[in-house]
Amino acid sequence: MTADAIEPPTIRSIDLLKPEQAAKILGMSKSFLRELTLAGRVPGIDFGMGRKHMWRYHAPTLNAWLQKQTRPLSGNPQRARKREFCDTRFPS
Secondary structure: OOOOOOOOOOOOHHHEEOHHHHHHHHOOOHHHHHHHHHOOOOOOEEOOEOOEOOEEEEHHHHHHHHHHOOOOOOOOHHHHHHHHHHHHHOOO
């Protein structure tokens, strides 16, 4: 390989989150995260086959996806108002 060659992007294992970790970051249960992933609403990587599925979540991709979200996943406006109130009370 020459010095001018462009290397393809790689996914390091440290960038991959287990479902438990991703669910905690997103503030939802692991089962709800799985439902959203299977529905194609949350980006995930399936490393399994057949009945054995091993979902992982690429941290930078998940973060970019989260930044694009403009409405709550639940679609419940009352819950969205509570979330906004909490965000203003406890700024990060």
